[in-house]
Amino acid sequence: RRVHGGSFSTGVHMFARLRPLVRQRIPLNSYLQRRAYSVQPLTVLPEDEQMIRDQVQRFARERVAPFVPEMDKQSKLKPEILSECFQQGLMGIEIPHQYGGSGMSFMSACLVIEELAKVDASLSVCVDVQNTLVNNAITKYGSEEIRATYLPRLATDTVGSFCLSEAGSGSDAFALKTRAQEDGDHYVLNGSKCWITNAGEAGLYLVMANVDPSKGYKGITTFVVEKSNPGLSLGKKEDKLGIRASSTHEVVLTDCRVHKSRVLGQVGQGYKIAIETLNEGRIGIGAQMLGLAQGAFSYAVEYIHHRKQFGKPVAEFQGMQFAYAQAAADIEAARLLVYNAARLKQAGLPFVTEAAMAKLYASQVANKVAGQCVEWLGGVGFTRDFPVEKFFRDAKIGQIYEGTSNLQLVTIAKQISSHFK
Amino acid sequence: QSTWGDFIAFRIMRVLVGVKRVVDYAVKVRVRPDKLGVETKNIKMSMNPFDEIAVEEAVRLKEKNLVSEIVVLSVGPKQCEETLRTAMAMGADRAIHVETDKELEPLGIAKIFRHVVKRESPNLVIVGKQGIDGDFSQTGQMLAGLLNWPQGTFASKLELDGAGKAATVTRETDLGMETLKIAVPAVVTCDLRLNEPRYATLPNIIKAKKKPLEKVDLQAVEGDLTPRITTLLVEEPPQRKAGIKVESVDELVEKLKSAGVLTK
Numbered sequence: 001r002r003v004h005g006g007s008f009s010t011g012v013h014m015f016a017r018l019r020p021l022v023r024q025r026i027p028l029n030s031y032l033q034r035r036a037y038s039v040q041p042l043t044v045l046p047e048d049e050q051m052i053r054d055q056v057q058r059f060a061r062e063r064v065a066p067f068v069p070e071m072d073k074q075s076k077l078k079p080e081i082l083s084e085c086f087q088q089g090l091m092g093i094e095i096p097h098q099y100g101g102s103g104m105s106f107m108s109a110c111l112v113i114e115e116l117a118k119v120d121a122s123l124s125v126c127v128d129v130q131n132t133l134v135n136n137a138i139t140k141y142g143s144e145e146i147r148a149t150y151l152p153r154l155a156t157d158t159v160g161s162f163c164l165s166e167a168g169s170g171s172d173a174f175a176l177k178t179r180a181q182e183d184g185d186h187y188v189l190n191g192s193k194c195w196i197t198n199a200g201e202a203g204l205y206l207v208m209a210n211v212d213p214s215k216g217y218k219g220i221t222t223f224v225v226e227k228s229n230p231g232l233s234l235g236k237k238e239d240k241l242g243i244r245a246s247s248t249h250e251v252v253l254t255d256c257r258v259h260k261s262r263v264l265g266q267v268g269q270g271y272k273i274a275i276e277t278l279n280e281g282r283i284g285i286g287a288q289m290l291g292l293a294q295g296a297f298s299y300a301v302e303y304i305h306h307r308k309q310f311g312k313p314v315a316e317f318q319g320m321q322f323a324y325a326q327a328a329a330d331i332e333a334a335r336l337l338v339y340n341a342a343r344l345k346q347a348g349l350p351f352v353t354e355a356a357m358a359k360l361y362a363s364q365v366a367n368k369v370a371g372q373c374v375e376w377l378g379g380v381g382f383t384r385d386f387p388v389e390k391f392f393r394d395a396k397i398g399q400i401y402e403g404t405s406n407l408q409l410v411t412i413a414k415q416i417s418s419h420f421k
Numbered sequence: 422q423s424t425w426g427d428f429i430a431f432r433i434m435r436v437l438v439g440v441k442r443v444v445d446y447a448v449k450v451r452v453r454p455d456k457l458g459v460e461t462k463n464i465k466m467s468m469n470p471f472d473e474i475a476v477e478e479a480v481r482l483k484e485k486n487l488v489s490e491i492v493v494l495s496v497g498p499k500q501c502e503e504t505l506r507t508a509m510a511m512g513a514d515r516a517i518h519v520e521t522d523k524e525l526e527p528l529g530i531a532k533i534f535r536h537v538v539k540r541e542s543p544n545l546v547i548v549g550k551q552g553i554d555g556d557f558s559q560t561g562q563m564l565a566g567l568l569n570w571p572q573g574t575f576a577s578k579l580e581l582d583g584a585g586k587a588a589t590v591t592r593e594t595d596l597g598m599e600t601l602k603i604a605v606p607a608v609v610t611c612d613l614r615l616n617e618p619r620y621a622t623l624p625n626i627i628k629a630k631k632k633p634l635e636k637v638d639l640q641a642v643e644g645d646l647t648p649r650i651t652t653l654l655v656e657e658p659p660q661r662k663a664g665i666k667v668e669s670v671d672e673l674v675e676k677l678k679s680a681g682v683l684t685k
Contacts, residue, residue: 047503051510051626054467059620061447089623102623112623 042339043332045111052104053111059088060119068120071245072390075237077123082159082201085127090116092155093131095139099151106132106280107342110287114338117291118298121394122245124288126159129197132284134160137206137222137277141265146224150204158203162281163193163251164274170195171407174217174271178253180209187211187263189223189231189256195401199234200247203227207253208270220270224262231256242393279352280345281402286338286358289366289398293331296366296391297324300373300381307378320376327369334362353415360408363398370395434585435490436479437543438513439534439561440472442497442504443554457652459554468504470618471549473511474611477618478579479547480512487581490514492541496533498522502634509629510621516634517541519642527559529646534560535567536642543606544585550575550610561610571603574610581605 040046045053067078085091093109095101102108109131117124135154138146154160169175178191189209199205205225212219225232235250265273301324304315314320337358344351370391374381381388399405444450445465453460468476482488493513495501498520505516519533538546551558565572573579573590577598580589585605592599593612621629639646667673677683 047506048626048630051503051507051621051629052623054507055510055621055623055626063620087622088620089625093623097624097627103627104623108623 042336042343049105049108049111052108053115056088056090056112056115057118059084060116064116064123065119068245068387068390069384071120071122075239075244076247077126077201077245079201081123082126083157085123086155086157089155090127091130091159092135092151095135095151095155099147099155101135101151101155106283106346107339110283110338110342113284113287114291114294117288118295120245121288121292121391122243124291125243125246125285126198126201128281128284128288129162130154130160132281133162133277134204134206136280137162137264137273138224140276141222141269141273142224143261145261146264150224154204159198159201160204160206161196161198161202161251162277163196163199163205163207164278165193165195167192167194171404173274174220176208176210176220178207178209179213180211180221180223180258182211183257185260186257187221187223187260189225189253189258191253192235193251193253194235194249195238196249196251197246197401199249199251200237205232205251206264207251208274209253210270211267215268217271218268220274221267222264222270222273223258224264225253225256225258229256229258240397242390242396278402279355282355282359282408283338283341283345283351285398285402286334286341286355286362289359289362289395290331290334290338292391292395292398293334293362293366293369296370296373296388296395297327297331299387299391300324300376304376314376323372323376327372330365331369334358334365337361353412356403356408356411359398359403360405360412363395363405366395366398434488434545434581435492435541435543436482436488436545436547437534437538437541438472438475438479438491438493438508439530439546439548440476440493440495440504440508441469441549441552441554442466442495442501443469443552446470446553452655452657456655458655466500468507469549469552469554471551471553471611471613472508473549473618474613474615475547475549476508476511476513477616478609478611480619481616482579482581483512487583487585488545492517492543494519494534494537496521496525496530505634506626506629507621509632509634510626511619512625513632515632517637518634519637519639521639523639523646524648525646526648526650527555527557528563529648530560531563531567532644532646533639533642534564535644537637538564538568540637545581545588545605546570546608547579548608548610550612558610561608565608568606568608571607572609573601573603573607575612576609577612577614579609579615 063084064081067081071077089102090112092101093104093112094106097103113124113128116127138150164173166176168177178189180187180189189207191209207223207225208220209223210219211221231254233252235252238248240248304320305313307314341351341354341358344354373388374392377386377388380386443466444461445467448465450459479488479491483491491513492515493505493508494517495505496519501518505518509516517537546564548561561574562572573588573592575592576590577593578591588603588605588607590601590603590609667676
């Protein structure tokens with residue numbers, strides 16, 4: 001699969017890169033086939049990705065931005081905007097053409113998420129969960145029947161939710177208690193999920209439940225449950241600090257009967273599906289945090305070049321220059337981490353550690369920069385009349401969801417330590 | 422009563438749309454240090470907004486089955502290919518790029534268009550009313566003159582009759598709206614209120630990659646393309662002077678009277 005369309009690199013580079021792969025026992029010939037070396041800078045995008053970025057940037061600026069304060073105040077995404085996202089192909093970015101999707105790459109999805117986050121982190125996370133969690137899990141693990149039934153709907157009008165967390169299992173995700181009892185050719189699900197993004201708008205839910213608790217995490221199975229399925233209901237809607245327009249609900253399963261054909265992948269494969277899906281989704285969140293940081297920064301930097309105090313724009317004071325220069329460098333570093341993790345994944349190379357680093361770093365940068373932007377604007381930055389306070393509030397979740405910062409650090413540390421075992 | 426000939430003409434109704442790559446409308450332009458133009462290095466460039474409207478109009482005509490093929494044309498450096506791909510992502514069928522780094526004026530561009538018109542035999546040429554960089558508003562009109570075709574400029578509404586023999590153009594002028602019926606083939610230039618252009622959807626961006634983009638050599642174009650205008654100086658508009666604040670309505674009326682704005 002071509003990544004950048006560049007030519008093969010030889011010599012020192014190839015051998016240096018082969019070593020970690022040999023350790024992980026990836027067959028050489030398939031590595032060579034998958035690998036398309038490019039010496040293009042990470043931030044220089046090929047034409048079609050640049051076009052996607054430009055179109056989504058305009059779409060976000062013209063069609064989404066005017067409604068962002070209202071959506072935040074009402075804690076609800078406008079159905080018209082969601083509908084336009086579907087029409088633009090933003091909800092089925094990687095879904096293959098044959099299922100009605102846009103048939104694009106993972107990097108394209110990250111670019112879409114980033115551009116939307118520059119304007120509204122809530123809409124961005126909705127599109128992120130849809131594409132990087134729900135669509136990808138179904139495409140990768142779904143039977144032909146599941147893919148043919150649900151991918152076209154996810155691409156055109158159905159929002160999806162990924163239901164893993166519970167009140168008693170957040171970071172310790174696989175201590176989940178939702179039970180799936182076998183009953184003839186159905187499973188009966190009972191339990192309660194919480195912190196579920198998109199739950200308010202979703203028509204489809206991927207629910208992780210345990211068919212056999214005695215097997216521990218090996219009993220966890222992923223079920224594809226439609227909203228219309230009796231026994232699935234929405235509970236409490238969370239009243240959040242940030243990404244308020246993104247609906248976050250409890251999802252309650254009460255004797256919810258799901259046919260065996262709706263098991264995603266194999267019974268007992270749920271743990272693997274969840275872990276792998278979240279490893280990829282992590283990069284999407286990195287892209288969201290990156291866009292958020294950039295959106296806040298672009299706004300604040302323009303403001304400080306106009307705001308005058310002591311006879312000159314505040315941007316001209318050296319203290320401010322040092323601050324925004326550092327912020328710009330941090331954002332660029334986060335960008336390179338996110339883009340590289342995405343490219344590694346696209347190239348079929350190991351990316352789990354890089355993905356953890358990208359999400360960790362991008363969310364930290366987003367929080368730091370968004371907070372600084374509030375300060376740079378001064379008093380007005382602290383009011384709802386100006387957009388930066390929203391970036392500040394929205395950024396916080398980046399260090400919590402899809403794996404807390406501490407858990408990202410654990411992942412990275414494990415990978416480093418593994419060389420010494 | 423349409424004849425078999427009319428039917429054939431209708432079936433190959435081809436539209437040529439001109440698109441120009443210009444400085445993005447949202448960019449704050451700065452004058453170059455040499456004061457001979459504006460800074461375009463490392464500046465975001467996009468399709469001229471009026472040309473987007475032109476592409477959109479052509480696509481809508483095609484959706485109404487009044488047009489069978491949309492060919493989009495651009496003259497300029499290599500990066501114009503991006504602009505052409507965007508037009509194809511909006512719905513154009515194929516693209517022609519006359520690649521050049523030379524600065525050309527509307528008359529030169531019109532001559533290039535004439536060359537392509539002779540090659541492609543479109544029934545309709547649609548372009549934006551003006552480029553937001555030069556603001557000349559001449560190319561469409563000059564092209565119509567060179568081809569000896571009728572023109573409907575500053576169009577805010579365009580209708581093609583089913584037989585493809587005539588077009589009805591509603592024009593926005595300073596005196597009001599004017600509606601013309603013009604014979605086809607014709608040149609139409611688009612104004613702001615003609616339509617609202619669509620965003621290229623992601624699936625269409627992918628499809629556009631496969632659509633043909635061909636190059637036409639500038640050398641093959643007949644006629645003298647040398648610019649006849651030399652830019653002597655480009656400078657920023659004068660800074661707006663601050664206004665005066667008045668304390669009362671009476672004072673306001675006084676000021677307006679002394680400015681000669683009120684007659685009584």
